[in-house]
Amino acid sequence: MVTPLVAPDELDLPGLERLIEHILAGGVHGLFILGTTGEAPSLSHRLRHEFVERVCTQVNGRVPVLVGITDTSFVESLNVAQRAADVGADALVLASPYYFLAGQPELLEYLQHLVPQVSLPVLLYNMPNRPTAVFEPDIVKAAADIPGVVGLKDSSTNMMYFRLLQSVMEDRPDFSLLMGPETLLAETVLLGGHGGVCGGANLLPRLYVDLYEAAAAKDLPTVETLHRKVVQINATLYRVGRFASSFLKGLKCALSCLDICSDFVAEPFHRFREPEREIIRRTVNELGITKDGLADLK
Amino acid sequence: MVTPLVAPDELDLPGLERLIEHILAGGVHGLFILGTTGEAPSLSHRLRHEFVERVCTQVNGRVPVLVGITDTSFVESLNVAQRAADVGADALVLASPYYFLAGQPELLEYLQHLVPQVSLPVLLYNMPNRPTAVFEPDIVKAAADIPGVVGLKDSSTNMMYFRLLQSVMEDRPDFSLLMGPETLLAETVLLGGHGGVCGGANLLPRLYVDLYEAAAAKDLPTVETLHRKVVQINATLYRVGRFASSFLKGLKCALSCLDICSDFVAEPFHRFREPEREIIRRTVNELGITKDGLADLK
Amino acid sequence: MVTPLVAPDELDLPGLERLIEHILAGGVHGLFILGTTGEAPSLSHRLRHEFVERVCTQVNGRVPVLVGITDTSFVESLNVAQRAADVGADALVLASPYYFLAGQPELLEYLQHLVPQVSLPVLLYNMPNRPTAVFEPDIVKAAADIPGVVGLKDSSTNMMYFRLLQSVMEDRPDFSLLMGPETLLAETVLLGGHGGVCGGANLLPRLYVDLYEAAAAKDLPTVETLHRKVVQINATLYRVGRFASSFLKGLKCALSCLDICSDFVAEPFHRFREPEREIIRRTVNELGITKDGLADLK
């Protein structure tokens, strides 16, 4: 889930309420907040804490809420984890710290120290495209033995890594393997992965739920139709502008075009200026994206 | 296809003959020689030329032969391309030059200069894990307009790149999109890719042909069974030893365990020594790998 | 300056007092706190604020105090900057945010937004070995026009970059160009750089002050003698253990061997265990490192 903002340290409160209801109306199975798409590292800790509380209050148990606690500071990770537990969140999501890159044995020790100090289950988060250390398969295998570690979300885009991980974890069917990039949701679930964490579900929650369910049901024709839509969105809506931030800016801009929430983006990025916004507006129309889903899928 | 060697500059001739017949007996749709698995960059140009000629002579038109011509030297690429045409090969495979990394516009110009000077069709080869420049989707789109460029093999392991490429090339169904890593063959073909170039087919050609055909036929239960075997091979046979060369060494060692060809590996690598060879031998047995295919699939 | 700790979120207060007096007794021209060697990203914001205040109180104007404010969150950077100004610090040090990597134009905008909101002068910090965006020479040139930006510390280890930067900034002799790695202090100052920020000065402040002064005075024989000592320390004391954290662990361990402060290192790292500590202890003796400086230079 994105973090709707109106200023560097201020939430877009009406937007946040609309966004949560919009996503839940689409039938998602859970909410992941304070991840990369949620711009967590760009937010003050004060705002992160406020955000966790507001989301949990509004969701009120309708779906599980997963809270990202990744931070360069062990103590700040614990602080967010404590707040999450206090306000009724259901699980935590943890990538390796991203300033000092730990060696693999150091990374395992880090998990062995941190996880026992939090009270909620922990989902690991593999993000090698970001400046965090990858969780190598053997380290995941070892980490899965720490009580409280329940799965891993992989955003590496490296499917060989994911397939290898499935093989290494074959004897642990209870360990959830989730996919980050939404263009890889279909193949993940078709071949034994457990689900996905799709940024695009901020905009079109039903599309991703339907795709997941079709893949889980091995309904290949439906998968192909919906997968093609997802890739098309990625190839257009998320590729405006020339920086790595185009996904985030495009997604928030599209949400704003649909009057769901503000497109304010925290530093070091900025919302799209008018020329890019015009391209996004046109693309939203061409793709048939509405608050109620994709026009031609209804 | 691997390149069977008995010395740094000498082919394993009986092994080469056995290997070709072994692979063709498995029903493959073509042979790709002088790629990364073929150790092309490690071989002298004299040996590369000899090898192309011997392979084409023995295959004798039974399946198409694709010849890797990637080189740091434009002139040497043309030389191999000429030899390939002279001895009856069917197509060429070309990655970007890998010492001086060309910018994307330079890369397009490079293709525009080279492709018209060769007489065989050219398959592009995207290999960002190797020190070659990636072909960005927009450059592939432009390169596809050069007469003679017929497709692209992607070995990046980045499925997001591949799915994006499919979307960008949607209006060019004649442009072949092939997958390098064999663990990604199943999902590639299930969701619209055209095929794969599988190193493991040196060892178990029928397994990869069967997997391709099941995926093309959308026979999901068979795909799942065969895909699991492929991943298992990757998670065991190719992961002995601690260097990036473990795939190549493991594959050649397994071929040698089956008495198909020599396990000599060209510098800067070396064949496995006895401890690793013993692990490979045991793994081959445990996986049920025989000259006739996987024991438990028969 | 390192941050002396006794627990993840607790300062080593007596150690901090001893460390400051030890360093000031060596004649340094300033103190840089909350940098990489200060483990800033690993510390809670609460502790960072406490630390700034304690250091400024104890230094009490004897030398300038520079405070690192680099953070992934713009708001948290402003918070530390405000605290630094409140407690009497003299300048701020700012690298680019290190989770989301800004493009070069985004980076310039980031500086244009942040610097006017702080009241102290800002020294840029180039750290491409860490996961932060490099400040390209043209961006430094543009950033130098923002009022308040007074110089740059380069820790890239890439001397070509530094020499190029000197040439590009030749018309701005007021813009300070400082060196991070202490093994490069001698050549930096010999050829026109303005100084260095030497982690080793925690241990041997006089050595680095003397080396700077010899280089500034173009006293080449003295430079050669002291420079050789500095490189020797780097080649031994900072190279124990096999991870990137060996510099930090070795430095804190040596400070602890001299009873200056605790060797506690924040997660994701850990202090050296006994075998590595024994090597450090021996190396400290062999190099003749004492609280009063290098034995053989006295």
Added chain:
Amino acid sequence: MVTPLVAPDELDLPGLERLIEHILAGGVHGLFILGTTGEAPSLSHRLRHEFVERVCTQVNGRVPVLVGITDTSFVESLNVAQRAADVGADALVLASPYYFLAGQPELLEYLQHLVPQVSLPVLLYNMPNRPTAVFEPDIVKAAADIPGVVGLKDSSTNMMYFRLLQSVMEDRPDFSLLMGPETLLAETVLLGGHGGVCGGANLLPRLYVDLYEAAAAKDLPTVETLHRKVVQINATLYRVGRFASSFLKGLKCALSCLDICSDFVAEPFHRFREPEREIIRRTVNELGITKDGLADLK
């Protein structure tokens, strides 16, 4: 030394003769051919062999000739080494193979296999900015024990690496440590390095010889004057255009502006087109670069 070309596979013979005489007239202590600046990887092996022979014939023992033999193929490296020995070259220069990246132990074995098979002394070549494996200090230490290995040229631009290497090799004063990037020649020699291999000496050989001699004589005022010129050339002449190839294109273009040799650059690069050539022409004039050296230093 650059490789003067008139076509992809054809030397600029009159240009080559003029270039050699131009460089030798500048007083250089040796010639290094077929390195990165010599575009060796872009040339056919036939042309590399022809080039070695022509250079050795014309130099005729006036200065030592060092020949780059780096290649992805062990056999081709041996072939060039043999040719170099046959035509009277004095030494070989060898980086690690650059397609398959060897692990450090594999790299040491590679040297242990190759060096005994060549008859000329070998200078190692550290080039981590190119896609070759770095020679780690401990591997250099071990490689120095192979008879025939006489030194190392470092083009990493990482001065920390170079200073560390000097410290590690302190007990081997016979082992030559040479610098690649010419902007680092001054500080290299001032602090104990043995010399440099300067691409700019194609254009202004006397400048680099004078700088070396001033640094060797510890004549700091002269070093500062000449060093400033060298950096200025790097900051202007080598920074036209936006690709990594700007150094090579700028250097060849400047040589052509002085009518020394052709500016033809081998694929995947191309000579500068007219707009960039015009900038180079103007820069050459502004810097006062003439066939006889820098105008204002005469």
